[in-house]
Amino acid sequence: MNDDNKNINNENEEGGETAEQEEIVSEEDENTPRLLSKLREKVKKLETEKQENLNGWQRERADFVNFRKRSEEEKRELVKFANEALIGDIIPVLESFEMAFSNRKAWESLPEEWRKGVEYIYNQLLSALKNKGLEELNPPKGEKFDPNFHTAESFASTLDKEEDGVIMRVVKKGYRLNGRVINPSIVVVAEHKGENSENAGGK
Known part of the structure; x- marks a missing residue:
């Protein structure tokens, strides 16, 4: 009789444990989607942070490379025009x-x-x-006047329209250093006055 009671008690205990385990598994099944969702969010956040860090590092590296290039260029320019x-x-x-x-x-x-x-x-x-790096600026007669390289001392009237704005004479040659004008050429420039001026001159 006692053995029968023990068996019954054992069965009851096992049944209770099974029910409890089933309840735990059921709770875990309910929580699994939520846990997976949180894990996905965490992974996504970490990937975003990783990409942001990578982008930041790449920007910093690009800025440093550009800074070094600018510094080297400025150094070359300084030496060139020192x-x-x-x-x-x-x-x-x-x-x-x-x-x-x-x-x-x-x-x-x-x-x-x-x-x-x-x-x-x-x-x-x-x-x-x-x-x-010094170069002379000594334009030939007939070259087009360019204010980037020449300074007009005076203008000479011309009857030829095609000569308008061309250099007639160099008063003083100029210079440029390593491509940069330091003294422009001083020149006399032809200026076409037009037919009215020609007629007025004829009178």
Whole structure:
């Protein structure tokens, strides 16, 4: 009899445990979709944060690369034009040489050996400046006037429409250093006055 009671009790206990386990499993089944949803949200959030961090790192890297490029370019420009003030002071010396050479009669009256020595010094100086990027701006007659490179000292009337705005004469040549104009050429520019001016001139 006692054994029968024990068996009944055991069955009752097992039945209770089974019911409890089924209840737990049932609760877990109910919670699983919610847990999965939370996990998906967490994964999505982590992926978003990862992408944002990656994008931020890429932007920072691009900014750094651009900054380094700008710094290198500024350094090159600084080196390129570091001597601009000095060269600007030397240009009048070149012009003094050329002014002396242009007075052909007076120049040729000097001793030949002396002239050769001065011309040699001039050529050395000019060559050194050209090696630093100095270029002469000495436009030929008939070239179109360009305010980026030329300064008009005066205007000369012309009857030819095609000559309007072209350079008639260079008063003083200019210079540019490494592509940048430091002294524009000073020129005389042709100016077409039109038929009314021509008729007025004829009267």
